[in-house]
Amino acid sequence: MQFVSKKAQIDKLSTPCLILPVFSKGEQAEITTSFDNAHDQQISLVLKQGDATGKAGNTLLLQMPAGSKTKRVLLVGFGEHGKTSTEDFCKAVSASVNALKSLPIKETISALLFVDVADKDNEWKTRQIVLKSREALYQYTETLTTSAPDKNILKECQLLISDSCSEKDINTAATTATSIANGIDSTRKLADLPGNVCTPTYLANTAKALGKEHKSLKVTILDEAEMEKLGMGSLLSVSRGSREPAKLITMEHNGGAKSQKPIVIVGKGLTFDAGGISIKPSSGMDEMKYDMCGGASVFGVMQMCAELNLPINVVGVVPSSENLPDGDANKPGDIVTSMAGLTIEILNTDAEGRLILCDALTYSAKFNPDVVIDIATLTGACVVALGKHATGLLGNNDELANELLGAGIKAGDKAWQLPLWDEYRPQLKSNFADLANIGGPTGGTITAACFLSRFTEDYKWAHLDIAGTAWKSGAEKGATGRPVHMLSQFILDRC
Ligand code: BES
Ligand code: MN
Ligand code: ZN
Secondary structure, three states, rough: OOEEOOOOHHHHEOOEEEEEEEEEEEEHHHHHHHHHHHHHHHHHHHHHOOOOOOOOOOOEEOOOOOOOEOOOEEEEEEOOOOOOOOOHHHHHHHHHHHEEEEEOOOOEEHHHHHHHOOOHHHHHHHHHHHHHHHHHHHHOOOOOOOOOOOOOOOEEEEEEEEOOHHHHHHHHHHHHHHHHHHHHHHHHHHHOOOOOOHHEEEHHHHHHHHHHHHHEEEEEEHHHHHHHHHHHHHHHHHHOOOOOOOOOEEEEEOOOOOOOOOEEEEEEEEEEEEEOOOOOOOOOOOHHHHHHHHHHHHHHHHHHHHHOOOOOOOEEEEEEEEEEEOOOOOOOOOOEEOOOOEEEEOOOOOOHHHHHHHHHHHHHHOOOEEEEEEEEEOOOHHHHHHHOOOEEEEOOHHHHHHHHHHHHHHOOOOOOOOOHHHHHHHHHHHEEEEEEEEOOOOOOOHHHHHHHOOOOOOEEEEEEEOOOEEEHHHHEEOOOOOHHHHHHHHHHHHH
């Protein structure tokens, strides 16, 4: 779907559908009133009758009389006039697309930029209109045949702006948001694919295809023999229990000066996590196909950087493997040697994410990074601590952590920081190795990050635990594409 800005008189619009804001209390928006005055007070009438409530997210579709150039009007509620919150705004945008997406409407004209949101400018509103619309239009179709949903036909949305507003600024914001949305869609699609399709080899091939599509991307795939040479004993120990060979995928976007140190993002690409010998309970285990969401978000972000040709250097690293029980799988008590040389006692084979990440993090130092950010569905404890709304954030540099927190707030893709104090470190003590891969029943998200921190001492590092935010369960089961927006904002802020 395309979004472009438009300056026009509200009462003279030729469109299959005009989207107008309404409020539950206080005056109506000027633009809505103008339209109302030119159309026999139709809108006042339905508001008075109570058919449209104006509550945030409430929608009502009106058919205009025969002969009217504006065929339909969709009224969308934004709550009380002057009190629309960022959440209300996003909710209302989503509702407007949901109300239209199954109707035979190809084009719309939207007046939603005329809604004021405290502290938010038109750029932010445009971004959210594009992203929330695209989110509502996303459809997984890959493995559906008879029950495949109808294809969306909504193709274009013209965003009405006032005379004082710059068309160029709105179009730039829409272009940026479209590339972020494309990244989010790719992330969701990869994540929603089943484990028997989306294997480490599939991810490697996807990276190669992305590299072919974008000139700025240099893609390198390391196979198991090459990882062996580098001494990645920890990563390879996880993959040994699987028939699918592990891959270490690197995507380099070189948009900045040669001398500029890159941002390195490292995503856990565990394409199915059965737990290994420490096998998981069978109920809900299907959702462990989502254990590659960190890796999938790296794909989404790299695609965004390449599409927008961002003037910055970003490297994406995705260690990818399965974690299955097998005669050759890791056993509790096994000790492996990581690329960094540290020995690890594997007390629980289900704590495999950190085992593949630690070697990828050691490997990342070779890019001489400015900062390294890893993204992983790492701990169930993070879902217990923060629920499904906030991504867990930990790290060794508060400036970097604050930058990410800020980007998350701006994007509406928020994180919450947890402490990474030395007090937690003894929980990883092992009698037989340099460290254990689990830290006992308490503070699971923190001890997991503590484990990773032993491999990130040479650079500024942040860790995003997306176990609660990367996908939804239940009737709406599916990937969310988080935290692609947060990371995109973080990168854009540095451009
Ligand atoms: N992929 C899981 C984490 C996870 C669990 C994500 C549930 C989303 C929902 C990870 O590999 C794992 O199994 N972690 C263990 C660690 C434990 C053994 C220390 C966990 O969280 O139970
Ligand atoms: Mn696991
Ligand atoms: Zn896992």
